[in-house]
C-alpha cells in the first residue's frame with residue numbers, strides 16, 4: 476500500500492506539507508475540544524486503548540496514561556461496553572467509517588456516575604499491509620443537546636396534554652352554553668324557540684315513520700292571584716315547583732317547554748291521544764297534590780290532515796281553553812276528528 480494520496484497536491488490539506496503533518500496531527504490531538512481516541516485491534520480480537528486525547532482523559536477523570544493498554548471491558552461497565560465492542564468489531568469487519576449516537580456512563584469529577592450522550596465517528600486505520608490494526612474515533616459530547624431535546628419533548632407532551640384538557644373543558648362549556656341557550660332561565664324548562672324547533676323535527680319524523688305525536692298545553696289556574704296576593708317571588712317558586720313536578724311524570728323523550736308566563740307546552744313523540752291524556756291527568760293530580768296551585772290542561776294529537784305541528788298546538792290550546800271554561804283544574808282532550816283537513 477502506497478501513500479501517494481498523501482502527496483496529492485490537489486487535496487485541500489496538501490498546503491500543510493507532508494513534513495508538517497505530524498505537527499498538525501499532534502496539535503489537533505492536543506487541542507481538539509472533543510474526545511479523540513485510538514483503539515488497537517489485538518490479534519486475539521480484543522480492543523485495547525492505545526491513546527486518548529487530553530479532553531477525553533479529563534472527562535474520564537483518570538490519571539494521565541491510566542487507561543492506556545486497558546481492554547474496553549476493563550474501563551467501561553456492562554452492558555455499555557458490550558455495545559461499544561460490537562461497534563468496533565463491525566467497523567473492523569466493514570473496513571469503513573461509521574457514525575452513530577451512543578449513550579454512556581462514566582465517573583464524573585466528583586466520583587458519581589454520569590450519564591452522557593455522544594455522536595461518534597469511528598474510522599478504521601489500515602496498516603501498510605492493508606490490515607486494520609487500529610481504530611480512530613472522535614466523540615462529540617451531545618449530552619446537553621440530548622437533555623434539551625428530551626426536555627423539549629416532555630414540555631411538548633405536557634403542552635399537548637394541556638391543549639387536550641382545555642379542549643375538553645371548552646367542549647363541556649360549549650355543551651353547557653348550548654343547553655342554557657335552549658332553556659328558560661327561571662324554570663329550566665326548554666324555551667319556546669327550542670320547543671318549536673324540536674316540534675318541527677318531531678313532526679317530520681312522525682310523518683316519515685307514520686308514528687303518533689301528541690301535545691299537552693298546560694296553564695296555571697288563577698296565577699295572577701298568586702302574584703297579587705303572595706308576591707312575584709312566590710309566583711316564581713310555584714312555577715319552578717310545577718315544572719319539577721310535571722317533569723317527573725314524563726318520559727325522557729318528552730319535551731316540556733315554557734311558551735308563555737304561566738303557559739307550558741309538552742311534546743310527546745310516539746304518544747297517541749289516550750296516552751297523552753293519561754299523562755296530562757297524572758301531571759294534574761301530581762300538581763294538585765303539591766297544594767301550591769292547580770293547572771288546566773288541553774291535549775291533542777297529530778291528525779292525518781295536519782300540514783304542520785302548529786295544528787296540533789292550536790288544538791291543544793283550544794282544548795285548554797275548553798278546560799278553563801269548564802271550571803279549571805281539569806284536562807280536556809280534542810280528538811283528531813276535530814281537525815279540519817289541511818289545517819295548521
Ligand SMILES: Nc1nc2c(ncn2[C@@H]2O[C@H](COP(=O)(O)OP(=O)(O)OP(=O)(O)O)[C@@H](O)[C@H]2O)c(=O)[nH]1
Nearest residue numbers: 694695696697698699700702707708710711736737
Ligand atoms: N311570578 C311570575 N309571574 C308571571 C311570570 N310570567 C307571567 N306571570 C304572571 O302570570 C299571570 C298570568 O295571568 P293570566 O294570564 O291573566 O291568567 P291567570 O291568572 O293564570 O288565570 P287563568 O289562566 O284564567 O286561570 C300574570 O299576572 C303575569 O304577570 C313569571 O315569570 N313569574
